[in-house]
Amino acid sequence: MKGTGLxxxxxxxxxxxxxxxxxxxxxxSGETIFRFWLPL
Incomplete structure (x- = not known):
């Protein structure tokens, strides 16, 4: 699937x-981890 990169x-x-x-x-090894933080 091609995206816009945005x-x-x-x-x-x-x-x-x-x-x-x-x-x-x-x-x-090619794995990618995304971590998101939001204050509570």
Missing amino acids: GLSIIKRILREHYGDIELVSSK
């Missing part, structure tokens, strides 16, 4: 507007 950028902006953040971790 998804994570938009998510990051939304999270930061709500004092949250996103972290992306890639391993050498």
Whole structure:
């Protein structure tokens, strides 16, 4: 599926507007982990 490449950028902006953040971790084996934080 081809996308526009804007998804994570938009998510990051939304999270930061709500004092949250996103972290992306890639391993050498090819796995990718996305972590999202939002204050409660």
